[in-house]
Amino acid sequence: MEVPPQMAVPESLSEDQSEAELMRQVAAGEIGGLEALYDRYHAMAYALALRITTETGLAEDVVQDSFLGVWRNAGRYAEARGTVRSWLLAIVRHRAIDAMRRQRASVALGDESEEVLPANLTLPDIWPEVAGRLDGERVRAAIQTLPPAQRDAIELAYFDGLTQREIAARTGAPLGTVKSRMRLGLVSLREQLIGQYEEVMPSGLPANGKRRMA
Amino acid sequence: MAMTCDRVRELAPGFVLGALDIEEMIAVQDHLDGCAETHPEMDELGGVVPYIAQSLTPVEPPAWLRESVIAAAKADSLARRRVGKGAEHRIPAHAPAAAAAATVAATAVVTPEASFAPEPATGLELAPVIPLRSRIWARRGRIATWATRAAAALLVVSLGSYAYVVQNDLKNAQHQAPPWVNVIGPETRQAPLAPTNAASKAGGLAVLQQTGHLYVAVNHLDATAGDQVYMVWVTAETGDVSRVGSFTIDSSGWAQVEFDRVPTSPNLWLFICLEPNGGVTRPTGPIILSGTLSA
Structure with missing residues (x-):
């Protein structure tokens, strides 16, 4: 499998602003905006779809479906809630896991019998500037610092779409242990990412990237 | 299930x-929607999640996927415009958030990130194709088919110019049995299929029964070659594209096909694309014929 060079990520706030403009173009139905968006993020989107589905054909469908979803819903993208990349990858992840679940259940894609998604389950991308400064290597390094059990718990949830209960059943760990691993893993990963960010940007964290933790 | 703030904080990582x-996902969201307190843990933990994907090494998809994505987007826009002729005041293309929200149908995976961009349910529906090809060709000797006669009926009623090609076939069909009466009725929807290319002589007719059984007859289509197929697609008002099924055309340029379990949404836009093979899951080829099956 060909592995391309590291995908370009936004390098600055002005780049983020240009992304917002890109999304405005897509929302206005300008096909050039979608082309630019695809050119920027297709490799990361495909990598995520492939990681989740493990099947090239299904991953291709997911990527196409996801960009089509962006095309249809670009007007709903809220810049204040996160980067375009996070938004797109969330869609890819969602569709990929959805496709896998449907496949496992032998239900055709497109079946609409599943539960309705609750509205306003929004998650901000709290460090858009951090995202622009941390390349894949740094993020990978941060994740690799996690104890394997914590990393597995997070990855089984994120990439395999398993619930905590399903992870407990698969790993044989008590449910409470899975919950603890997930929490500790996320907290630790956050600290690691902040540390990586501070290496890149010694001037400090964005205002909303405080170390405070509940 | 009412939840306390402490319980929500406890569930935050999983959320x-x-x-x-x-049930817990919904309960947590309900709590967040109505809670007067801030829940910074959601931002703090949730802000990490998008970066998990960034740990992956990017992988280049096949080059054709780009063209496929763009073609699908163009077809989507076109479908919205076509379907929108009857519904544009209800669902404008690229509707603003509030209107678009009304079109959200369903999703299967409840994740906070996914809901960041609630979307219409995925559009790919595979309508099982009744294996009628042999039956089709066995019946080809019969010039008068349900389609030509149905087209004749439609022509008489109001749809004349659309079915110009089929009308020509009618001249050869006058002496045949009238099976079309069994197809077209008060509970069916019909759509003359007009060519996208105004210079083309291609034409056809689609009849959709309430049961989701679809009849399609076409004429004057270019013969398919190699793996090429004509693929029938339908698009609902939501813009979701469903693949109905495919057929091939020989040198006669004529075919009659039937499909089952076709979506029966109001204002379906049906279009036929020439595709490189039968494996496509999204429209990629040029739209040859199209028509609207209005409720």
Whole structure:
């Protein structure tokens, strides 16, 4: 499998602003905006779809479906809630896991019998500037610092779409242990990412990237 | 299930990863929607989640996927415009958030990130194709088919110019049995299929029964070659594209096909694309014929 060079990520706030403009173009139905968006993020989107589905054909469908979803819903993208990349990858992840679940259940894609998604389950991308400064290597390094059990718990949830209960059943760990691993893993990963960010940007964290933790 | 703030904080890691049971996911969201207190843990833990994907090494998809994505987007826009002729005041293309929200149908995976961009349900529906090809060709000797006669009936009623080609066939069909009466009725929807290329002589007719059984007859289509197929697609008002099924055309340029379990949404736009093979899951080729099956 060909592995391309590291995908370009936004390098600055002005780049983020240009992304917002890109999304405005897509929302206005300008096909050039979608082309630019695809050119920027297709490799990361495909990598995520492939990681989740493990099947090239299904991953291709997911990527196409996801960009089509962006095309249809670009007007709903809220810049204040996160980067375009996070938004797109969330869609890819969602569709990929959805496709896998449907496949496992032998239900055709497109079946609409599943539960309705609750509205306003929004998650901000709290460090858009951090995202622009941390390349894949740094993020990978941060994740690799996690104890394997914590990393597995997070990855089984994120990439395999398993619930905590399903992870407990698969790993044989008590449910409470899975919950603890997930929490500790996320907290630790956050600290690691902040540390990586501070290496890149010694001037400090964005205002909303405080170390405070509940 | 009412939840306390402490319980929500306890569930936050699972919530931001979409790893709670569905009832818990909904209960947490309900709490967040109505809670006067801030829940910074959601931002703090949830802000990490998008970066998990960034740990992956990017992988280049096949080059054709780009063209496929763009073609699908163009077809989507076109479908919205076509379907929108009857519905544009209800669902404008690229509707603003509030209107678009009304079109959200369903999703299967409840994750916070996914809901960041609630979307219409995925559009790919595979309508099982009744294996009628042999039956089709066995019946080809019969010039008068349900389609030509149905087209004749439609022509008489109001749809004349659309079915110009089929009308020509009618001249050869006058002496045949009238099976079309069994197809077209008060509970069916019909659509003359007009060519996208105004210079083309291609034409056809689609009849959709309430049961989701679809009849399509076409004429004057270019013969398919190699793996090429004509693929029938339908698009509902939501813009979701469903693949109905495919057929091939020989040198006669004529075919009659039937499909089952076709979506029966109001204002379906049906279009036929020439595709490189039968494996496509999204329209990629040029639209040859199209028509609207209005409720």
